[in-house]
Amino acid sequence: MKISIQINEGPYQHQASDTAYQFAKAAIEKGHEIFRVFFYHDGVNNASRFTVPPQDDRNVVNQWADLDIKDAEGNPELVVCVAAALRRGMLDESEASKNGVDMNNIHPAFRISGLGQLIEAGIQSDRLVVFGD
Amino acid sequence: MSTKKFMYLNRRSSFGTVYALESLEVVLIAAAFEQDVSLAFIDDGVYQIVEGQNTDGIGMKNFSKTYHALGDYEINKLYVSAESLEERGLTEEDLMPLVYEDEDDDWEEKPSVKIVSNAELSKIMSEQDVCLSF
Numbered sequence: 001m002k003i004s005i006q007i008n009e010g011p012y013q014h015q016a017s018d019t020a021y022q023f024a025k026a027a028i029e030k031g032h033e034i035f036r037v038f039f040y041h042d043g044v045n046n047a048s049r050f051t052v053p054p055q056d057d058r059n060v061v062n063q064w065a066d067l068d069i070k071d072a073e074g075n076p077e078l079v080v081c082v083a084a085a086l087r088r089g090m091l092d093e094s095e096a097s098k099n100g101v102d103m104n105n106i107h108p109a110f111r112i113s114g115l116g117q118l119i120e121a122g123i124q125s126d127r128l129v130v131f132g133d
Numbered sequence: 134m135s136t137k138k139f140m141y142l143n144r145r146s147s148f149g150t151v152y153a154l155e156s157l158e159v160v161l162i163a164a165a166f167e168q169d170v171s172l173a174f175i176d177d178g179v180y181q182i183v184e185g186q187n188t189d190g191i192g193m194k195n196f197s198k199t200y201h202a203l204g205d206y207e208i209n210k211l212y213v214s215a216e217s218l219e220e221r222g223l224t225e226e227d228l229m230p231l232v233y234e235d236e237d238d239d240w241e242e243k244p245s246v247k248i249v250s251n252a253e254l255s256k257i258m259s260e261q262d263v264c265l266s267f
Contacts, residue, residue, distance in 0.1 A: 006265070008152075041155055084155060115162040122263040123137055123168065130266050 003027055004035045004121035008132025010042035011060035012053070017046050020131040021063050034069050036077045036121040039110070041132065044085040047078065049107035065109035078110040079117050137262035138169045143178035144267065147197060148188065153181050154196055156267035161199075164206035171210035171261075172203075173254060179217045182246070184229045197229070204233030209245040216251050 005024060009016035024034050039046050051061045069077045085106075086095060092106040106112060122128045141160050145152045163170055174181060181197070188195040203209070211231060218224065225248055234240040249257070258264060 008267075040159075041151060083158060115159050116166070118159065118265075119139075119163045119166045119168070122139060122265070123135060123166065128263050128265070130264075132266075 001032045001126045002035050003032055004125040004128045005037045006130045007039050007043035008041040010045035016131040017060055024067060035125045036079055037069060038118045038121055039080045040084055044080050044088055044090045047080045047107050047110040048105050050105050061107055065107055076109050076111045080110050080112045082112045082114055085112055136168055139163060140258060140261040140264045141172045142264055142266040143174050143181055144176045146177040146180035147186060148193055152267045157199055164208055170208050173212045175214040175217050179213055182228050200229060200231055204245055209233035211246045212249050212254055212257060213246055214251055214254055215248050
């Protein structure tokens with residue numbers, strides 16, 4: 001089955017991202033395809049490459065990166081909503097330079113894109129599963 | 134591209150959290166994809182379309198007028214939970230008079246808001262392909 005995931009909450013504050021990760025991992029192990037993971041609301045914070053949790057805890061961002069969810073051309077399918085990301089201080093290189101910000105913090109396993117990607121995921125996938133409050 | 138039935142489920146009030154605003158942003162984008170779109174307002178979500186919202190005292194953007202634009206995007210199925218209204222002491226008269234122009238009926242202006250029971254709403258939800266919950 002082709003599955004997409006929407007994550008609405010940030011890491012550590014909320015279990016949504018952890019549960020979604022466990023779900024995605026189990027689905028892949030069962031032979032399903034994760035078409036896209038879309039990060040929205042505070043969920044965009046799951047894409048910060050500056051995340052440094054204590055050593056005895058899981059690294060939520062790296063866990064997602066290690067799942068290696070990509071399209072056929074090798075582009076990341078961990079997608080961060082641009083509008084939600086920018087207003088929360090999450091920027092990739094291109095958005096940083098466009099907006100005159102001297103740094104970027106999006107992990108390279110993720111990419112920033114528009115809300116259309118969420119709708120497209122809903123259209124293309126057999127299931128779109130939402131994690132959040 | 135195939136057409137699916139998308140429902141956007143709004144469960145929270147307008148300004149306490151960002152969910153209402155960011156849900157509306159998704160809905161407006163979704164309109165460009167020519168899918169079958171409907172919105173549901175349940176629990177505190179019914180406050181999103183209450184008439185006369187004013188954010189002067191809280192320093193936040195009042196986006197409530199944007200709901201009036203939904204009709205122009207051919208988004209005209211707005212289901213409101215009757216129970217949620219009643220629990221909050223609200224009636225249909227407290228809601229914004231949201232309308233759309235029916236192209237199949239000589240562009241007559243018709244109401245977009247439909248008050249339904251939770252039982253009816255759950256039936257409508259079960260007919261959807263995709264339910265996005267905010």
